[in-house]
Amino acid sequence: MVEFVFLFFKAKNEQEDEMKRSVLLMLAALIAGCSVNQEEREVKEFLQAQVAAIEPLEKETNLTYWNAAVTGSAEDYQRFGELNLQLRQIYADSAVFARIDQFRKSGAIKDKKLVRQLDLLYYAFLENQIEAPLLKQIVDRGAQVEQKFSTFRATLDGRTVTSNDILQILKNETNSRIRRDAWLASKQVGGVVAEEIIELVKLRNQAAQSLGFENYHTLALTTTEQNADELDALFAELFALTEEPYTRLKTELDSILADLYGIGVNGLLPWHYHDPFFQETPLVYAIDLDSYYADHDVVELARDFYAGIGLPVDEILTNSDLYEREGKNPHAFCTHIDRQGDVRILCNVKNNESWMETMLHELGHGVYDKHQDFKTPYLLRGPAHMFTTEAIAMFFGRCSRDAAWMQKMLDLDDQQRADIEQVSSKYMQLKQMIFARWAMVMYEFEKQLYADPEQDLNQLWWDLVSKYQQVTPPPNRQEPDWAAKIHFTIAPCYYHNYLLGELLASQLHHTLATDVLKIKDGQDFVLIGETQVGDFLRKKVFEPARQVRWNEMIENATGEPLTPAYFVEQFVR
Numbered sequence: 386m387v388e389f390v391f392l393f394f395k396a397k398n399e400q401e402d403e404m405k406r407s408v409l410l411m412l413a414a415l416i417a418g419c420s421v422n423q424e425e426r427e428v429k430e431f432l433q434a435q436v437a438a439i440e441p442l443e444k445e446t447n448l449t450y451w452n453a454a455v456t457g458s459a460e461d462y463q464r465f466g467e468l469n470l471q472l473r474q475i476y477a478d479s480a481v482f483a484r485i486d487q488f489r490k491s492g493a494i495k496d497k498k499l500v501r502q503l504d505l506l507y508y509a510f511l512e513n514q515i516e517a518p519l520l521k522q523i524v525d526r527g528a529q530v531e532q533k534f535s536t537f538r539a540t541l542d543g544r545t546v547t548s549n550d551i552l553q554i555l556k557n558e559t560n561s562r563i564r565r566d567a568w569l570a571s572k573q574v575g576g577v578v579a580e581e582i583i584e585l586v587k588l589r590n591q592a593a594q595s596l597g598f599e600n601y602h603t604l605a606l607t608t609t610e611q612n613a614d615e616l617d618a619l620f621a622e623l624f625a626l627t628e629e630p631y632t633r634l635k636t637e638l639d640s641i642l643a644d645l646y647g648i649g650v651n652g653l654l655p656w657h658y659h660d661p662f663f664q665e666t667p668l669v670y671a672i673d674l675d676s677y678y679a680d681h682d683v684v685e686l687a688r689d690f691y692a693g694i695g696l697p698v699d700e701i702l703t704n705s706d707l708y709e710r711e712g713k714n715p716h717a718f719c720t721h722i723d724r725q726g727d728v729r730i731l732c733n734v735k736n737n738e739s740w741m742e743t744m745l746h747e748l749g750h751g752v753y754d755k756h757q758d759f760k761t762p763y764l765l766r767g768p769a770h771m772f773t774t775e776a777i778a779m780f781f782g783r784c785s786r787d788a789a790w791m792q793k794m795l796d797l798d799d800q801q802r803a804d805i806e807q808v809s810s811k812y813m814q815l816k817q818m819i820f821a822r823w824a825m826v827m828y829e830f831e832k833q834l835y836a837d838p839e840q841d842l843n844q845l846w847w848d849l850v851s852k853y854q855q856v857t858p859p860p861n862r863q864e865p866d867w868a869a870k871i872h873f874t875i876a877p878c879y880y881h882n883y884l885l886g887e888l889l890a891s892q893l894h895h896t897l898a899t900d901v902l903k904i905k906d907g908q909d910f911v912l913i914g915e916t917q918v919g920d921f922l923r924k925k926v927f928e929p930a931r932q933v934r935w936n937e938m939i940e941n942a943t944g945e946p947l948t949p950a951y952f953v954e955q956f957v958r
Contacts, residue, residue, distance in 0.1 A: 424493040431484065432502055436763045442472050444723045451720060454731055457536045457712030466528030470521055476513035477520055485510060501932060502764045508608040515592040523592060526585045530578050530874045535714045537577060539570040546570060548715040549735060556659050556668065556675075561646055568656030572869045579865035582873055586838045589877065602835035605878035609771065610934060613832075616881060619949065620825055623884075624853070626953055631818045635855055638815065641669045655856055662870065663854055664823040665739070666816040670808040674738040674786060677795055677805075683736050686794055687744040690784070694912055695919030696752040701728045709733035716871065717743050719750035719778075724766045728754045742785035749778035756919075758928045769926075770935035771879065775886030777926065780893055781912075786812050789909040817887065817956040822853045824884035829853070830867060831878055842867060889939065891951040896943045897921065 446468040453461035485507050494500050513520065538545045546567075554567040589601035598604040606613050642657050643650045659667035668674060678686075684707060691698045704727065709715065719730045730747040734740050753774045757766060768774035784790040788805040791797060797805075826849045833845055846867040847858035867873075872880055898904040901921050912918050925942040933941070940946050 424488075424491065425496055425499060428488055428494055428499050428503065431488070432499070432506075432762075432764065435481070435506065438475055439472070440724075440763060442468065442475070446472055447720055447722045451722065451729060451731075453532075454535065454714040454718075455706045457532075457714070459532065462528055462532040462535075466525055469528065470524040473513050473520055473524060474517065476510050477515065477517065478510075479514060482507075482510040482514055498762060498765065498932060502762060505764055505931060508610070511596065512592075512604055512608045515595050519588065519592055519595075523585065523588045526581060526588060527874060530581050530585060531871075533578050533581075534574060534871045534874065536712060537574045539573045541566060541570040547709060547733075549709060549733060552660060552739070555656070555661070559646055561648065561657070564646075564656045565654070568661060571661035572864060572866045575865045575867065575869035578874070579868035582868050583838050583842070585874065586834060590835060590838070600835040602832050602878050616828070620828060620881075620884070623821055623949060623952075624825060626949075626957055627818050627821055630814075630957055631822060632855065634811075634815050634818065638667065638669065642667065645669065651857075653857065654859055655850075658856070662823065663850075663856055664820060666812055666819055668738075668812075670811065672804055672808055674791075674805070674812075677791060677797070677801075678736050678738050678741050681736060681795060683741040683744050684734060686741065687748055690745070690794060690913060691748060691752060693914045693916075695916040696756055696923070698748050698751060698755070700726075701730060701748065701751045701755060704729045705731065707732045707734050717747055719747045719754070721754040721767065724763060725759055726755060738785055742782045745784055746778040746782035749781040750774050752922075753777045753927055756923050756927050757930050761928075761930050761932065765931045767931055769929065769931055769933065769938040770882075772882035772885035773889060773926065773935055773938065775883050776889035776893060777922065779883075779886050780890040783813070783890070784912065786816070787911075789911045790913065793911060793913045814956050817952070819854075820887065821884055822855075824880060825853045826850055827870070827872070827880035828884070831873065831880065834873070835878070885947070888949050888952045889947060891955045892939070892943050892945075892948065893922075893926075894955065895951045900944075 446465065449461055449465045449468055452458065453465050485503055488494060489500075489503050489507060494503065538547065539551065540546065541551070548571075551567050551571045555564060558564050558567070586601070593599075593601040593604040596604065598607070603613060606616070639650050639653055643653060646653075646657060648657075655661075655663065659665060659669075684702065688698055688702060706713070706729070713733070714731060715733060717730070717732045719728065721728050728751045730751055732740070732743060732747060734744065753768055759766065784794075786809055788802050788809045791805060792799075792802040830846060830849050833840070834842065843863055843865055847862075850856050851858060894910070897918060898910050901917050902910070902915060904910050926938065929938050929941070936946055
């Protein structure tokens with residue numbers, strides 16, 4: 386810089402004016418560059434300080450939640466609530482939030498990874514810029530409701546039953562009275578938690594409105610880089626595309642169910658389907674897929690499968706909790722404890738098709754977290770979006786009903802494969818459409834729940850179930866059946882991501898089939914032993930992590946933005 390200044394003052398005549406101007410421009414650029422570098426250094430130091438505060442607390446919070454889920458301990462749930470509050474209080478710091486906003490608006494940060502970290506921090510802080518007493522109320526109430534869900538056990542005929550017990554009755558029982566009683570038992574938890582969920586919704590709305598948002602649903606979409614208008618349009622398109630084929634397939638299904646139970650089609654009610662919310666496909670056709678898994682260990686099948694595609698899960702399974710017991714959370718989930726590879730799944734495994742799918746699904750989440758590049762900055766680790774990890778989980782979960790996959794994994798003969806194939810494609814189509822319509826119920830109900838929590842939510846629930854699922858409501862039923870769905874508490878404004886995940890799973894299926902495995906017409910699309918699949922997913926989906934927005938990651942991996950075209954091609958047409 387001294388040399389530039391010397392040259393500037395040395396200029397003596399008009400001929401040297403041009404040189405003077407050039408030197409001034411070089412000097413200005415150099416000074417500006419120094420300024421940018423200085424601000425980027427400040428951002429790096431700032432981010433390091435934030436991670437130093439967040440990382441250990443996040444790990445302790447995740448561990449405490451894990452312990453609470455596997456034991457049902459009230460003390461652990463209380464401690465989890467306390468830690469979660471501490472974590473949210475970090476994100477509630479208004480001075481830090483203002484500094485993040487200042488960095489983002491300065492225009493001086495050119496490093497893309499720094500910009501991305503600031504964006505992610507901004508959204509994390511934004512949803513927590515609420516008054517401390519209100520924040521504590523939200524956290525405490527959420528933890529209380531979740532504990533009730535986790536530890537609640539329904540009663541049926543005077544005995545305590547688990548979720549698995551109820552599911553087995555709804556899958557296998559033909560007596561309508563027994564089915565009804567089991568279904569009613571599955572809804573008992575709704576009456577226990579409904580009022581508290583509504584109070585929690587109001588608290589969340591109050592927080593969102595204090596930040597200038599219409600309600601919490603709008604805030605939740607904004608902070609996850611999504612847009613309500615785009616989602617509404619997408620779901621409206623899917624509703625229209627699935628209406629005729631769904632009606633046709635459900636009419637056929639209802640005829641089979643009515644014959645099975647010895648009643649007329651008009652007598653079918655919610656308990657005549659095979660799960661409490663009709664979100665799964667009833668196994669009613671010519672073959673029972675559960676029978677193929679009954680003599681196999683679904684945990685070991687999953688272990689072998691993932692190892693064969695180059696995404697081993699041994700460490701995940703070693704750290705996991707896989708079988709049901711008293712007090713344990715009755716559901717299934719995957720958690721990444723530390724963003725450094727301590728990945729675990731919680732399941733309540735039985736050797737049947739449903740739990741085979743669940744194992745593949747949860748381990749799909751697990752390999753996304755486990756097989757990423759941990760040299761990536763802490764804030765950029767993890768899935769590009771919530772629904773991109775759902776896509777991977779769903780992509781692998783689909784294998785459990787695929788005839789070609791089952792033949793190889795279960796060592797079936799050609800006749801057994803042929804038996805499965807006769808119905809598996811119909812099962813897959815019906816499964817996807819049933820789930821798509823169910824996800825629309827959840828998305829629309831939750832949107833309206835936050836828009837007006839004082840409305841008749843019981844009536845709203847059954848209106849939407851009737852419209853999207855074409856299920857007849859129970860006569861004269863005035864109970865909060867909607868509240869029996871735990872997701873309203875533990876994953877608010879999230880459920881639509883499952884459907885987006887299905888769309889992306891089909892898009893990845895298309896890319897892997899055409900570009901990676903180069904499957905030709907008539908060939909099986911079977912992933913077993915295909916290490917190219919693991920390589921592709923690791924490089925194109927897992928390792929990019931959160932370094933770019935979800936839509937950019939999808940376009941980089943598949944060559945186009947997220948589209949419903951391949952879901953429709955695979956399951957609707």
